[in-house]
Amino acid sequence: MSAASFIKGNKVLIAGVVLPFLLIIALMLSRLATIEPPQYKALFYVSKPSVIGTIKVTPNSDGKISAVFQPKDAGSVIENNGTANPSAVLYLYDGKSGSLESTEVTLDQNNQVTPLQKFQDLEILPDAIAPDGYEFKRSYYISRTSILIDIFGGRRHYDGPVLTKNKYVMEIVGVNDYYNRTKFLGWVNEGASK
Amino acid sequence: MTETREAAITQIKDLIETHHLSEFDILELCKKSSIQDSKPANLLQLTIMYLGGIFIFAGLGVYINMIWDDINSLSRVIITLGSGFVAFILSLLCTSDARFTKALTPFIIIAGILQPVGLFVFMDEYLPHAGNVTLPACYVMGFMLVQQFIAFMATGVTGFLFFSVFFFYSFICMIFNLWEIRDLIVPVVIGISGLMVAWGIDQTSHRSITPFYYFCMSGIAAIASFDLLQETKFDILLVGVSCILIYVAMMAASRTILTVAVISLLGYLVYFTDEYFKNIVGWPIALIILGLVMIGVSAYAVKIGKNISSHV
Structure with missing residues (x-):
């Protein structure tokens, strides 16, 4: 034959x-x-641990964001990995292009928080779920997988932030968060940025 | 006597032409006859010779491992890829000479193992590291698939077909990884596809390789179905999966698939017992019932196995 x-x-x-x-x-x-790409950019931040306190970023009532320094209480435990100077890195993720912008705030010599720079004019929607249905999850892992996929496809170790909609998962690669301190701030409409 | 012999040869020639038999079909027949005629002493000698060959090969492997850090990149590539390619060439040469038929399969196996390893070594030594092994693995599996399939098309040797199928599914797995397709349905489809391919091969003269693929692919289909359906409201369909596998075993007259089907059915029954009956008062009774069901299933499997034996 x-x-x-x-x-x-x-x-x-x-x-x-x-x-x-x-x-x-x-x-x-x-x-x-x-799957349609996200129409809103996701704004979130990662605070780095410090021995004297942390910088917290919060949304205001007018939709803008502000950063404040929160000193550590006298009786609280000092973290092992804390640095001398607190800081926080703000991230703006655009799901359409996959681009990730960031800026860092820290304390200056007078113990005042440095300006937010390029993100200070953003107006955000502080809802957990965006109007287009996307949801931000700060630490995502694949809950149901197959042993065969793990063996032949290699086990995935990604556990960083993602945008999800139904079963679709969009990983936000490039976020430096060793201490699982990512906090979501809100959604930024493209046209709302001044 | 001479006329009878010539008549027999003419008859054989007619049969070969009528049924389009190749020289390998005839060789396979001669090989079977020689195996049936061989004495246990020859079998022992053959076993010891194969063991000796394995020891030599293992020794070379250990020695290469010991000197691996002391040799340069070119030497590493020549030792792995070079040896594999030479084994591949030798396997092709063996197909053209009936005296070396017994050496054919070992050469194919050595080439099938060393060549992909050598290609990975080559890329590791000479190409920049991108941190993602999936794309180079795609190239390696794709290259090996093309090489083995062309060798099979040219020679019709079953060993090349075995590795063609192996590298085909390796290539498919790499494609799924490359495109981040990790849906639970993927391994189910791979298992079904593999069973279909093995079934197709089973209808040809290359059927000697099918038990391995029947075992692997039916196992993959059973495990993948469990991963897909467990802890869902459709988990009762797992029993259907086992029934389908038993049906396929009957159709393919394969005791290999039957074994996997029975093991999967017992596994599913353990899952159902654990999921739905563990925390009720009748747990010990459930265990006894499970034991009786297992005995019943095994008895039924033996009955089906006998039917398959009578059909083969």
């Missing part, structure tokens, strides 16, 4: 070979058809 006739005479075999490719096409098309 020649190789050509071997292929022609085995329809089940050919169907078995084609099946994984059909699955790939179907899954890719389903993702493209159902």
